[in-house]
Amino acid sequence: MTETLTDRAISGAPGDVAAARPARRGAGIGANVGGWLQAAPLTLVLLAFLVAPIAMIVTVSFWRATEFSIIPAFSFENYEFLFGSDVTYRVFFATFKYASITWAVTLAIGFTVAYFLAFHIRSQTMQIALFLLCTIPFWTSNIIRMISWIPFLGRNGIANQTLIDWGVIDQPLEWLLYSDFAVILAFVHLYTLFMVVPVFNTMMRIDKSLLEAARDNGASGLQTLVHVILPLTKPGIMIGTIFVVTLVMGDFITVRFMSGSQKANVGRLISNDIGLLQYPSAAATAVVLLCTVLIVIGILLRFVNIRKEL
Amino acid sequence: MEPRPRSFYVLSAFFGLFVLFLYGPTITIGILSFQGPSGGLTFPMRGVSLHWFADLFQEQAVGDIWGAFRRSFALGLIVMVTTVVISVMAGLAFRKRFAGSGVLFYLAIASLVIPSILISLGVGLIFSQLGLKIHWATSGLGSQLTWTLPFGLLIMFAVFNRFDKSYEEAARDQGATAWQTIRYVVLPIIAPSLLGVALFGFTLSYDEFARTLLTAGSYNTLPLEIFGMTTNVTTPVIYALGTLTTLFSFAIIGSFIATVLIIQRRRARLGSDAGKGV
Known part of the structure; x- marks a missing residue:
């Protein structure tokens, strides 16, 4: 395939070499225009469906709402209400709690899995196969994956039945489903992949001779792990962290579904307001959430240069 | 090849558990979607049937899921x-x-x-x-x-x-x-x-x-249709739908992976020997 295409490319373009020159000159206006043209579709989509919506949300967050409609205005009442309410602080606290616990668990699992794949599997085919095995669930439906915990965690579910059969408990545990536990379990289930992939990616690029050098100098396996592998894996960990933290902080559906609507995070606060058609209030909460997420990412990005790590 | 260190077996077990954690729930609803007609959302299985899959074709049981599927596909x-x-x-x-x-x-x-x-x-x-x-x-x-x-x-x-x-x-x-x-x-x-x-x-x-x-x-x-169902459908029909759409996803993923493998194999077979000193 490649061969024939190359042949065609050669025979199809007998023109003079000089004609191809300008394209090679790199920087300058020409490259800029070419780059702009090629980047235009992406830019347009992001302007229309990312920048404009955020601008709209920021605008609407200063509007007023009646029961039936929203009215353009410039008032801080949405923000005053938001910051004046205990609920806001509790819900933001809950959001950070979900994010930090999920982050710790996904990091522990993700790092271990990536370490196993990168350093203990010797054949490359096997490595790719097992890596795919870990990533396939990412391409299936999150909602179905949440639903599939019901038969496990329900009052008469597999977990409770098993524990009762083993005589560990007499009564079914009530906190398995529709609880913080269930929410975090689902987060870990859904998002560990986002930690495994970037960590695995950076681990695969560690020069194996560094590990040999560590061993030749008498480092134990654990010392190599802590002093060689861990520092070199930091960029991957940071990228995974950004994914997991932002996904969890922005979530509303997992919390609603896995807590049976009994728990709340910021995303649910927004979606509840939307359900009540209180768009200005939803927008104000969304703005605060966005700022929070951006601050967190800003802090994390100080530790890593994403473009270099791809 | 040097012998595997002990940590290899510990980590293998950990990896096995992780894969079980990833796929276990999906497999469970796969099994439960074959519940008998009188069965519920959890074990035990009350018989084995295709009842809930048949239900997917009855609009009054599940709403317009096929329309939703066509839209999602398009x-x-x-x-x-x-x-x-x-x-x-x-x-x-x-x-x-x-x-x-x-x-x-x-x-x-x-x-x-x-x-x-x-x-x-x-x-x-x-x-x-x-x-x-x-x-x-x-x-x-x-x-x-x-x-x-x-x-x-x-x-x-x-x-x-x-x-x-x-x-x-x-x-x-x-x-x-x-x-x-x-x-x-x-x-x-x-x-x-x-x-x-x-x-x-x-x-x-x-x-x-x-x-x-x-x-x-x-x-x-x-x-969106499936999420709507979670609030008002309390029968294994939702598992049947989940199983079908997951299988559909697997089929899509599988065909993509297969295509990549075929392309790579063709390349290995037909690729150039330039620079290999032939």
Whole structure:
């Protein structure tokens, strides 16, 4: 395939070499225009469906709402209400709690899995196969994956039945489903992949001779792990962290579904307001959430240069 | 080969448990979707039947899931093609380091990490204020692209970071125009990665929920329809639907992987022996 295409490319373009020159000159206006043209579709989509919506949300967050409609205005009442309410602080606290616990668990699992794949599997085919095995669930439906915990965690579910059969408990545990536990379990289930992939990616690029050098100098396996592998894996960990933290902080559906609507995070606060058609209030909460997420990412990005790590 | 250290077996067990954790629940609802007609949402199985799969074909039991499936499938294909085209173009653009590339890159990253509900809310508000009708193929499509394009772009970065520029130089030295170089040299070389982008585009769209929630309009996509079912359907019919749509996803993923393998095998067979000293 490649061969024939190359042949065609050669025979199809007998023109003079000089004609191809300008394209090679790199920087300058020409490259800029070419780059702009090629980047235009992406830019347009992001302007229309990312920048404009955020601008709209920021605008609407200063509007007023009646029961039936929203009215353009410039008032801080949405923000005053938001910051004046205990609920806001509790819900933001809950959001950070979900994010930090999920982050710790996904990091522990993700790092271990990536370490196993990168350093203990010797054949490359096997490595790719097992890596795919870990990533396939990412391409299936999150909602179905949440639903599939019901038969496990329900009052008469597999977990409770098993524990009762083993005589560990007499009564079914009530906190398995529709609880913080269930929410975090689902987060870990859904998002560990986002930690495994970037960590695995950076681990695969560690020069194996560094590990040999560590061993030749008498480092134990654990010392190599802590002093060689861990520092070199930091960029991957940071990228995974950004994914997991932002996904969890922005979530509303997992919390609603896995807590049976009994728990709340910021995303649910927004979606509840939307359900009540209180768009200005939803927008104000969304703005605060966005700022929070951006601050967190800003802090994390100080530790890593994403473009270099791809 | 040196013997496996003890940690290998511990880690293997850990990995096995992780895979079980990933797939166990899905397998469980797969089994439970064959519940007998009188069975419930949990074990024990009360007989084995295809009752709940048959229910999927009765509109009064499940609503318009087939319509939702058709819409999701169509939208998935549109998103897939759009994502591949735009990502490749943007990937090529970023190799030139044009003015403003830094801003655009951070916009794409922002698009990835922004809470989905903001896109949903913002796009919904814009459309309603402009008096436009929200529809899955307009507002829904745009919202989903904000999720699939960054993934496509990141894959393109990874691809072009590893791309050997000497192929292009060779093509140019032989007199190929810029377009011919892309069409006959660059694209064939990166084709397998483009399949990866396509896979992301289709599956992320097909399963997308949060960004489509307020932007799909009066006709639901499949994930929205399934979510609606969770609040009012309390029979294993929802497991049957879950099993079918998961199998569908597996089939899509499988066919993409198979295609990549076939391409690689063809390359190994038909590839050039240049530089191998033959």
